[in-house]
Amino acid sequence: MSGLLVEKSSVSPFKAGSGASAKKWKSTIFWILLTIYGLLTLYPLFWLVISAFKTNAEFMNRPFGLPEAWQVDNFVRAWKSSKMGTAFANSVIVSVVSLVLTLFISALASFVIARLKFKGKGLILGFFVVGMLIPIHSTLVPLFILMKQMSVLNTYWALILPYTAFALPTAIFVLTAYLTSVPKEIEEAAFIDGTGLWGVFLRIMLPISLPALSTVTILSFLHSWNDFSFALVFISKSSLKTLPLSIATFADGYQTDYGLTLAAMTIAVIPTIIVYLAFQEQVMKGMTAGAVKG
Amino acid sequence: MTNTLNVRRFVILGLLPALVLYSLFVFVPVIWSAYYGFFDWKGIGAAKFIGLKNYVEVIHDPVFWRALKNNVIFVLASVLGQLPLALVLAIVLYKSNPLQRFLRSAIFMPMVMSSVIIGMIWQYIYHPQIGILNFLLDAVGLSSWKLQWLSDDKIAIFSLIPPLLWSFVGLYLIIFISALQNIPGEIHDAALIDGAGGLRKIVSITLPMIWSTVQVAIILCISGSLKSFDLVYVMTKGGPAHSTELLATYMYNSTFSSYRYGYGSAISTSIIIISLLFIGTSQWLTSRKSKQEAKGGHA
Numbered sequence: 001m002s003g004l005l006v007e008k009s010s011v012s013p014f015k016a017g018s019g020a021s022a023k024k025w026k027s028t029i030f031w032i033l034l035t036i037y038g039l040l041t042l043y044p045l046f047w048l049v050i051s052a053f054k055t056n057a058e059f060m061n062r063p064f065g066l067p068e069a070w071q072v073d074n075f076v077r078a079w080k081s082s083k084m085g086t087a088f089a090n091s092v093i094v095s096v097v098s099l100v101l102t103l104f105i106s107a108l109a110s111f112v113i114a115r116l117k118f119k120g121k122g123l124i125l126g127f128f129v130v131g132m133l134i135p136i137h138s139t140l141v142p143l144f145i146l147m148k149q150m151s152v153l154n155t156y157w158a159l160i161l162p163y164t165a166f167a168l169p170t171a172i173f174v175l176t177a178y179l180t181s182v183p184k185e186i187e188e189a190a191f192i193d194g195t196g197l198w199g200v201f202l203r204i205m206l207p208i209s210l211p212a213l214s215t216v217t218i219l220s221f222l223h224s225w226n227d228f229s230f231a232l233v234f235i236s237k238s239s240l241k242t243l244p245l246s247i248a249t250f251a252d253g254y255q256t257d258y259g260l261t262l263a264a265m266t267i268a269v270i271p272t273i274i275v276y277l278a279f280q281e282q283v284m285k286g287m288t289a290g291a292v293k294g
Numbered sequence: 295m296t297n298t299l300n301v302r303r304f305v306i307l308g309l310l311p312a313l314v315l316y317s318l319f320v321f322v323p324v325i326w327s328a329y330y331g332f333f334d335w336k337g338i339g340a341a342k343f344i345g346l347k348n349y350v351e352v353i354h355d356p357v358f359w360r361a362l363k364n365n366v367i368f369v370l371a372s373v374l375g376q377l378p379l380a381l382v383l384a385i386v387l388y389k390s391n392p393l394q395r396f397l398r399s400a401i402f403m404p405m406v407m408s409s410v411i412i413g414m415i416w417q418y419i420y421h422p423q424i425g426i427l428n429f430l431l432d433a434v435g436l437s438s439w440k441l442q443w444l445s446d447d448k449i450a451i452f453s454l455i456p457p458l459l460w461s462f463v464g465l466y467l468i469i470f471i472s473a474l475q476n477i478p479g480e481i482h483d484a485a486l487i488d489g490a491g492g493l494r495k496i497v498s499i500t501l502p503m504i505w506s507t508v509q510v511a512i513i514l515c516i517s518g519s520l521k522s523f524d525l526v527y528v529m530t531k532g533g534p535a536h537s538t539e540l541l542a543t544y545m546y547n548s549t550f551s552s553y554r555y556g557y558g559s560a561i562s563t564s565i566i567i568i569s570l571l572f573i574g575t576s577q578w579l580t581s582r583k584s585k586q587e588a589k590g591g592h593a
Contacts (some may be wrong), residue, residue, distance in 0.1 A: 030386075031393065034386065034387075034397060035393065035397070037397075038396065038397040038400040038401065039400070041400050041401050041403070041404070041460065042400050042403070044412075044415045044416070044419065044460070045403070045407075045415075047415070047426065048411075048415055051418075059424070060423075060424045063424070063426045063429050064426070064429075105311045105312045105315065106312060108308045108311070108312070109308060109309050109311070109312035109313075111308065112304070112305050112308035112309055113309075116301060116304070116305055116308075117301075118301075118302070118305045124309065124313075127321075128312070128316060131316060131320045131321065133517060133569070133570070133573065134320060134321075134324060134566070135517065135520050135521050135542070135565050135566060135569050136521060137521065137523050137541075137542040137545060137546070137562070137565065138323075138324065138327060138545070138562040138563070138565040138566045139319075139320065139323035139324060139327065139562070140545070140546065140549070140562070141327060141330065141545070141549050141555060141558045141559050141562055142322075142323035142324075142326040142327045142330060142559065142562075143319065143323050144549075144550075145326075145330070145555070146318075146319075146323065146326075161315065161319055162319050164315060165315045165316050165318070165319030165320050166319070166320060168312055168315065168316045168320075169316070169320070172312065196300075197300065197301065197304045198304075201308075222406060225408075226406075226407070226408040226409065226410075228408065228409060228410050228523075228524040228527075228528075229523050229524060229527075229542075229546075232527075233546075233550065243408070244408045244409075244410040244411070244524075245410075247408075247410055247411065247414070248410050248414075248528060251414055258418075258424075261414075262418075265411050265414055265415070268408065268411060269407055269408070269411045272406045272407060272408070273403070273406070273407070275406075276403060276406045277399075280399050280402075283402075283406060284398070284399075284402050284464075284468045285468075287405060287406075287465065287468070288465060288468045288469050288472065
């Protein structure tokens with residue numbers, strides 16, 4: 001996994017043999033095709049942003065090409081009429097709170113599992129890891145009933161609790177694997193100095209696990225930020241809707257005002273794209289962490 | 295020095311929040327779901343115990359089988375479409391020159407987008423009147439190829455495959471790239487000396503080296519495809535006429551649109567059983583294959 005950023009010194013499989021010019025041509029064409037493929041995968045997003053600036057008429061008659069006059073007004077109207085501000089705040093609140101809970105709870109549990117001796121350790125780790133295979137949607141009905149009985153439906157907790165709970169298996173898996181590889185001497189010295197278990201956890205283990213914690217951060221934040229199904233089932237109050245849910249409902253209501261809908265979609269997608277562009281390598285590494293270590 | 299009693303207290307205290315939250319919201323619901331499946335319940339009022347009736351109805355329900363078939367189509371499209379594509383891309387993109395980095399980032403990008411947005415974008419692409427796909431077909435003189443991509447019940451399920459591939463191919467690309475970067479450089483060099491290049495090298499050296507990663511990727515494909523919900527819910531809601539119904543959308547529709555909580559729970563339980571069966575079978579098949587290969591290598 002750590003090799004993602006590293007340039008490998010191995011010989012490319014496509015430069016094999018003597019460099020005939022026909023081969024060079026082939027490789028140029030090959031890379032051109034590949035670049036076209038790359039641009040094609042970016043096109044839907046590009047199309048979204050460009051179309052968000054168009055008038056309805058232009059959107060329907062000239063779907064390709066840049067807008068003749070950039071309708072910034074679409075964004076202003078979208079922000080006002082779709083309560084995007086509220087949805088944005090809701091998404092930030094549930095994502096941040098569940099992230100903080102996930103980080104603390106999973107780090108603590110992973111510290112215990114990876115560094116302390118006790119009976120049934122393997123069993124407990126296995127119990128958590130099995131959770132990575134449970135299909136989220138098969139829990140929707142019982143969770144709905146459970147939360148109804150706890151009367152937390154239509155509160156932030158209806159999202160924060162399941163987001164945290166479902167983030168735990170991968171988080172504990174990644175953190176335990178990381179902490180197990182830390183040499184024993186590190187906390188032994190601290191114990192001799194009289195530092196307690198909490199002290200070791202907070203002052204030594206948390207800082208040491210920073211790379212693994214950042215992986216967990218990316219993974220669980222994106223999951224809760226983008227989640228649709230939990231929000232769809234557990235939230236019906238419009239003042240509590242998160243971004244994906246609110247966009248989906250908004251689109252149902254404004255089907256034919258295309259500029260408006262696309263502007264709302266653009267507003268919703270831009271923050272994740274910006275974060276992604278800023279931390280590409282970390283995000284790619286983070287989102288595949290659970291899989292690669294498995 | 296910390297004494298044993300303290301350590302024991304810390305172990306319990308440290309595991310407790312994780313265990314409680316995880317059990318209550320992830321693990322126990324699975325069991326409850328199986329239990330609720332024995333009841334006839336509309337969400338309000340008394341639940342009536344009806345034994346295995348819901349489960350028997352699931353087995354005889356044509357829509358359930360239709361949904362399962364669609365899930366299998368998704369699994370096959372992922373395993374046979376996504377994985378080979380991702381593998382080929384990984385083999386050409388695993389180094390880090392600027393173009394390779396750019397392509398990697400571009401292909402991975404849909405992974406960070408909400409599937410609601412992805413579904414909505416593709417709805418516009420497929421739109422019969424204003425969609426860019428039909429517009430494009432008109433422009434290149436293939437008007438006869440224009441279709442009702444999402445509202446024709448014969449092709450709707452297949453129209454959902456490109457957005458599915460587009461969203462997730464980046465995930466497998468990065469997984470395979472990490473695996474390829476872990477292959478020591480000497481192995482590539484040795485292959486070159488032996489004169490193994492191109493396809494032969496991929497089949498006889500690269501693939502066996504990363505086979506365990508391929509196995510993990512297959513499991514991810516299966517569990518990921520069985521988890522599909524958002525994209526389909528946003529694009530077709532399972533229609534027209536259940537033609538794009540998936541197990542998850544059918545479960546959702548039965549529970550929250552038809553208010554049959556017991557029946558929805560029975561479908562939920564089936565989803566878990568089916569996904570474990572799929573994963574078990576794929577594990578068995580792929581591990582058998584790697585054993586055979588190991589034997590072949592010795593011969």
